Amino acid sequence: MSRTIVITGASGLVGSATIDSFLNADWDVISVSRRRPEVFSDKKFTHLSVDLQDPEACNASFGSLSQVTHVAYTAVYEKPGLIAGWTDPEQMSTNLTMLKNVITPLSKAATLQHVSLLQGTKAYGAHLHPIRVPARERELRDDHPNSYWFQEDYIREKSAELGFGWTIFRPTIVLGPNVGVAMNTIPVIGIYASLCRELGRPFSYPGHICYPREAVDVRLIGDAIVWAANNPNAWGEHYNLTNGEVFSWRDLWPTLADYFKVDLGPDVPLRLSDYLPDQEDLWAKIVTKYGLRPMSLSDILGQSHFSADARFGYGLTELPSPTFVSTVKIKQAGFTQTYDTEQCVKHWLNVLMDRKIIPTP
Known part of the structure; x- marks a missing residue:
């Protein structure tokens, strides 16, 4: 057929x-x-x-x-x-x-x-x-x-x-390799870590409050x-x-610091939607130094740095209400695929390196 x-x-x-x-x-x-x-x-x-x-x-x-x-x-x-x-x-x-x-x-x-x-x-x-838990x-x-x-x-x-x-x-929260899109935190992390390594500054978690999330x-x-x-x-x-588990971005930070071979610093809240666009000149030098694709930060980020601020808890003054959803329905219907979220993040960062979007540590 x-x-x-x-x-x-x-x-x-x-x-x-x-x-x-x-x-x-x-x-x-x-x-x-x-x-x-x-x-x-x-x-x-x-x-x-x-x-x-x-x-x-x-x-x-x-x-x-x-x-x-x-x-x-x-x-x-x-x-x-x-x-x-x-x-x-x-x-x-x-x-x-x-x-x-x-x-x-x-x-x-x-x-x-x-x-x-x-x-x-x-x-x-x-x-x-606030929504019902689980939705x-x-x-x-x-x-x-x-x-x-x-x-x-x-x-x-x-x-x-x-x-x-x-x-x-x-x-x-969707995890994948795409750049220039509205809501993909993976290239935001890769760019931020690469800038930290180039500047010799600690890889500090950029949010105010971390909290558990679900991703897919x-x-x-x-x-x-x-x-x-x-x-x-x-x-x-x-x-x-969802991937079938909960996680928090803050709890991923130490393993990401090891992955990028950068020093893990104390939490330092940073509005990435302001900070990253100001680093275009430095990024151009990184592109040349490491032989990356000739893409500007704006080409790579799309709108994703705005959603990253929200996901990392930048600007929060108190723990937000949880937004957990149930995936019992689709599993009972026969679709039972799951993923390890930490491994997903590293997998897609590897893809960005293979595609010459971000430098290899």
Whole structure:
């Protein structure tokens, strides 16, 4: 049976991993993003460079893809500064429009069988108020405007109209190798450690308050999307995704200091969203010294230094409410993949070194 999936946001954190997962499962893959994704598989796939905010470009690109059976929608629009945009009506409207610009022409050209969407802990209102511990998928929808609800309602409507299935995933903090994206802490850590080593300054934890978190390896997300695409019992369901354990960034810091061969200093709160952009000149020297890819800090960071400040607890004056989610539902449904978070962080830092994004210690 021919199985062809369109993966949007393909150069992003989840999108590129999803390409690898579907290629590994021997699917035909059409990736969609403005820049070609960097993947690990050597299998061939089709790439379309499309601006999802341009309806005419989307109609032209997707209107003839009659072979498509599935969609993994991993694209997201984030405004500069990141966090303020989460409650911005214009950002919500743009994210809904982008989804429509994909589904409308595809649903006319092809017979869709299944669509996967991404949400996150903001679905439980974690960015606005304390949430139930653990947050479970069966809870009533948290009553606040956000892109998730607009996109979900649209997909539910189109599913009922056209007869395709859908699955929605809610990952926690996502760990992977991508640069220039909105929320990936891995390159932030790599850059900060590299700057500390070059300056001879201690590798100090940059937050005010550390607290336990949950994270998920991006490979797990991609494999979960493949699992759902193949599994009608997962259609019409929401699933939380984590590595299967809790951790804290502060508790990782000593092992990261050893990994980077830098001295571990006492905690020194530092707003990385201010500090890192000011180091462009030093980074240019590091790039030349170590033969790295000719990328600026802004090219590598994207918006991720803003989310890193929040994740490291910069500016907090008291311990925040926990944001733990349950993954019992997806495990009971048959998807039981787990990862060691500490090993994930080191794995993806190794990839950034192999790709000549950050220097090897």
